[in-house]
Amino acid sequence: MIVVIDFGSQFNQLIARRVREHNVYCQVEPANIPIDRIKALNPKGIILSGGPSSIYEKDSPAVDKSLFDLGVPVLGICYGMHSMIHALGGEIRRAKKREYGFARLQIKSDSLLFKDMPSEFQCWMSHGDSAGTLPEGFEVTAATENTPIAAVAHPEKQFYGLQFHPEVEHSINGSLMIKHFLFDVCRCEKNWTMDSFSEGAIEQIKDAVKDKKVIMGLSGGVDSSVAATLIHKAIGKNLHCIFVDNGLLRHNEKTQLEKRLGNNLDMNIRFVDAAQTFLDALKGVTDPETKRKIIGNEFIKVFEAEARKIPGAAFLGQGTLYPDIIESKSAFGGPTSIIKSHHNVGGLPEKMQLK
Known part of the structure; x- marks a missing residue:
């Protein structure tokens, strides 16, 4: 089972749909979900959704930091990646140029999410903030022309971040990335129909x-x-x-x-x-x-x-x-x-x- 944390993205239902298309059950929960509730759900992995906010805005959503101590793989998408990086001590900056629409993603290093994929392909961006300084243990795994940190990974803790939106059809290989997260990272079983x-x-x-x-x-x-x-x-x-x-x-x-x-x-x-x-x-x-x-x-x-x-x-x-x-x-x-x-x-x- 996968828990999707809702940061207010209008694509949340697409994230849930992509997970279920791979015969894995998932549940969408609000960003203020108590950590004990997450423990009770006993998820194989957690996906942090995108959202319309900036992490530096007043009352912007944030998860309990102890979520990252559960020993569960985490995938942060767009704002979800920002939230993870910020919570773990990294820096998020206002992008010099807002990136919205198609972009060419260039793979920079090995990552389980990009297994069996070409070195460059199309993705869909929608963001005004970008990652600046990464927390200890993270590495950059992909970039675009305007976003030097378009994907990150912490292989040891199995934390992954994508600045783009893999759940939308405009992102080539997006469903495959989610599949890799479910089965190669989280070790989920195909048991939901x-x-x-x-x-x-x-x-x-x-x-x-x-x-x-x-x-x-x-x-x-x-x-x-x-x-x-x-x-x-x-x-x-x-x-x-x-x-x-x-x-x-x-x-x-x-x-x-x-x-x-x-x-x-x-x-x-x-x-x-x-x-x-x-x-x-x-x-x-x-x-x-x-x-x-x-x-x-x-x-x-x-x-x-x-x-x-x-x-x-x-x-x-x-x-x-x-x-x-x-x-x-x-x-x-x-x-x-x-x-x-x-x-x-x-x-x-x-x-x-x-x-």
Whole structure:
């Protein structure tokens, strides 16, 4: 298992995806994760993500320095590399020229991350700060024209840093670098698949819910449909779904959902026609962010009213993806990485006293 520490990068979901593409499970955690929580997860390796901050900014995110005493391999990406170098006594400087976009990476010395790769290839940069002085034990393993320290390694402690972003498709050999980190450095095993995840999730839901009821908002989208299907496989008729027609649906969307989930899987689905309520609330509004908030608020009102008609519900099911969370808030509390608000994230469990 790999832990990805979230410094606010909008590429975090790509890091998680790249790891899982190699059949290794990973978990994204906030930068302020307690060190005891990391120990409890018992990861084979840790990846420090990029982020929009400079380490010298007030309230910029930082991990507990004792993370580097766990004896676990660490890969720092962009800001993650800066955080590691800074924490271990090195120096980070403002780059003379901000580097954004394609760059030619030149391999300078042997590194497990660059095994079986050509001496020069394309990578993707996005940074304003750069490494200056390295901590003791580190060596430079790659450079670009504008960044003399584009990759570093501490072979003895198995700490690695990449100034560029290997998780994006623009970086040639990026997925291979992550693969080398997983298997050559961390010695992970290929034992995670979607089948194994589904089986584990169903058992976890059974253990948590037991014979209680779960209520869930069902939109017909991939996230809520998949979550509802997993919960339904675990607890059957104790799942009560609420589908709110907000007047903004695709053609025949309600009919298709009723056939796919209601008829084929025999789910309990309560259909609510609230189209006029939503359209009245949205009348005259043109700003997309304002629209999202109105839709979210109206949904909560309708959902709460319908949920009260289902006695004995103890749990709320939510189909929330990593991108929803990453786009909706900064993991360390700052505003710079927020893309948009999202109605799936937060609000309902606290208001409705559900687990």
